[in-house]
Structure formats: structure tokens, C-alpha cells
Amino acid sequence: MTSETHARPGAPDGLAAELLEVALEAAGAAGALLRDGRPADLAVAATKSSPIDVVTEMDLAAEKLITGVLERRRPHDALLGEEGADRAGTSGVRWVVDPLDGTVNYLYGLPSWSVSVAAEYEGETLVGVVAAPMRGETFRAVLGGGAWLGGTRLACRAAAPLDQALVATGFAYLQPRRAQQAEVAREVVPRVRDIRRGGSAAIDLCDVAAGRLDAYYERGLNPWDLAAGVLIAREAGALTGGRPGRPASGELALAGTPAVFEALQPLLEAAGAWHD
Known part of the structure; x- marks a missing residue:
């Protein structure tokens, strides 16, 4: 072994x-x-x-x-x-x-x-x-x-400030939720290097692990979207979670380098990323 x-x-x-x-x-x-x-x-x-x-x-x-x-x-x-x-x-x-x-x-x-x-x-x-x-x-x-x-x-990227972070996200298929997620993205975009939307939560989490992204967040995921990717990201040194003090869940999932995670989590909380 x-x-x-x-x-x-x-x-x-x-x-x-x-x-x-x-x-x-x-x-x-x-x-x-x-x-x-x-x-x-x-x-x-x-x-x-x-x-x-x-x-x-x-x-x-x-x-x-x-x-x-x-x-x-x-x-x-x-x-x-x-x-x-x-x-x-x-x-x-x-x-x-x-x-x-x-x-x-x-x-x-x-x-x-x-x-x-x-x-x-x-x-x-x-x-x-x-x-x-x-x-x-x-x-x-x-x-x-x-x-x-x-x-x-694998190891996640070295520490960088939020304004130099490449951040991925995703959008739900329910229209009211999509509208709220667009509003959250409006809050995030001016504060980061750029946003990516890949379309596979599992790949985005693995890209955080591989140092290809600084962070990834999304609302509305299911256990099968998260289970493998969250473990892979965390084992590469990323922090993972949801709202402050809570684990990643359907309410909100976030993974990132420690510095970006700590800066992005309160921004997402204030922007209401955890509700429709």
C-alpha cells in the first residue's frame, strides 16, 4: 500500500x-x-x-x-x-x-x-x-x-489576494435562482481577477486542487456533485466549506486557497450567495 x-x-x-x-x-x-x-x-x-x-x-x-x-x-x-x-x-x-x-x-x-x-x-x-x-x-x-x-x-496555488484570484462558479437551472446567482456574480466580478464557468462542479473542484483556479463557489449542488471533488480539493491544501462555520452543502459550496477562501467567504455571505 x-x-x-x-x-x-x-x-x-x-x-x-x-x-x-x-x-x-x-x-x-x-x-x-x-x-x-x-x-x-x-x-x-x-x-x-x-x-x-x-x-x-x-x-x-x-x-x-x-x-x-x-x-x-x-x-x-x-x-x-x-x-x-x-x-x-x-x-x-x-x-x-x-x-x-x-x-x-x-x-x-x-x-x-x-x-x-x-x-x-x-x-x-x-x-x-x-x-x-x-x-x-x-x-x-x-x-x-x-x-x-x-x-x-497536487497542491493548490500559492497565496494571492482576492483581486488576483481566478474564481469559477456555476448557475442553477431554476430561473429565480439563476437571477439571484447573477446578482451575486455582479458583486464578485469587480473584486477578483476574473470569473470562469466550466459546467462541471467536480472538474472545477479538481482544478482548485491542481492550482488551475484560486477558488470555486456555487449554490444548489447535490452530494454527488461535491463528494469526490471536495475531498480532492481539501487533500491538495484547499479550504472547503459553505456559509461561515458550515460545511459545503447545497446551500453553498466553496473551495479555495486558504487566503482566497478567507476573503471570498464573507463576500459571498454578504452578497446572499446562500439564498435565492
Whole structure:
């Protein structure tokens, strides 16, 4: 076992290494399916929160593939997936899966989409894997073992003031929330270097880990959007959270270099980034 798979105290010996291996298999297989199996006539299969919040047949196929891997490798674990997979378990492990993060990008043929697979042990995220097949990148982290991209250990950017920070965000598919998020962005833009909107929360969190962004924030995310990416960002030295004193959640999720996090969090609080 390498140093990156040393589990936190209390986790059974070898559990982190096993979960990481399974997560890499599941994310890799789903990523290959999505990359190589995308039909030329890909269409919307269903909608969720609004007519522009879409699901494609490939979202469903990727989740089915991941579910199959987990049932074969870890049949006693619980599972929560974006596209409806939900089962109880008896092992203390729960998988939190987004089979296609960035569905609209994928629908339009844009490359910024990913597969996010996280494993919790007794309620704490122990392993996170984010595969970004069109980049040829797979990010991974184990609690206490650092964040990695291939053989490179990741570290977030060096300290910089907020006005020199490159900050990513995202926007919801519910129109009233989008309007409020636009108002928040108006408050943020003049105070930072620039804003980016990539379309995949998991990739944005990994880009904070890799030093490609100084921070990322968004309201309205779900556990499957956050679980793997938050662990990867935190293991690379980023601070993560929501409103002051609270963890990242659907109310607000924020990750950034320590200096930018400390400056951006109160700005987002004052701007009302946590409510519609």
C-alpha cells in the first residue's frame, strides 16, 4: 500500500486501498463508455428540475455500468447515485456517484464533463475519484493521503489576494435562482481577477486542487456533485466549506486557497450567495 492509501484511524486495514481501486475501475469504465459511446444523434431522455436541466441516455447507461461494478465488487455497500440509484448497505460504506457531471456540456459536445465516484465510511468521505476523459485526466484522493493526478501530488496555488484570484462558479437551472446567482456574480466580478464557468462542479473542484483556479463557489449542488471533488480539493491544501462555520452543502459550496477562501467567504455571505 502506498502512502496515499493509508486510511484514517478507525477504518479497517486495507479498506481505503480497496475502495480506491474500485472507484478507479468504476469511474474509468464509465468514462470510457461516455467518451467512446456517445451517439451522433444524442438527445435528451428526461428533464429534472426544469426543462433545461436534462438527462441523456448516456447518463443512465453510465450509472448502470457503475452500479454493476459496485454490485460485483462491493455488494454490501450502500449507494446514492444522481440518476436514481439508491440502496441501503450493511458494511458502513456508501458510494456517492455522479455518472456524468456536466450533462449539458456533454449534450453539446463540449469537453468539460466528468465522472465522479466517492466512497464514504461511516459518514465521512474516505475516497474520491474524478475522471475527465476528454482531458485524459483522472484525479484521486484518499483521506489523509493527499490528492493526486497520475504520479503527481497536487497542491493548490500559492497565496494571492482576492483581486488576483481566478474564481469559477456555476448557475442553477431554476430561473429565480439563476437571477439571484447573477446578482451575486455582479458583486464578485469587480473584486477578483476574473470569473470562469466550466459546467462541471467536480472538474472545477479538481482544478482548485491542481492550482488551475484560486477558488470555486456555487449554490444548489447535490452530494454527488461535491463528494469526490471536495475531498480532492481539501487533500491538495484547499479550504472547503459553505456559509461561515458550515460545511459545503447545497446551500453553498466553496473551495479555495486558504487566503482566497478567507476573503471570498464573507463576500459571498454578504452578497446572499446562500439564498435565492
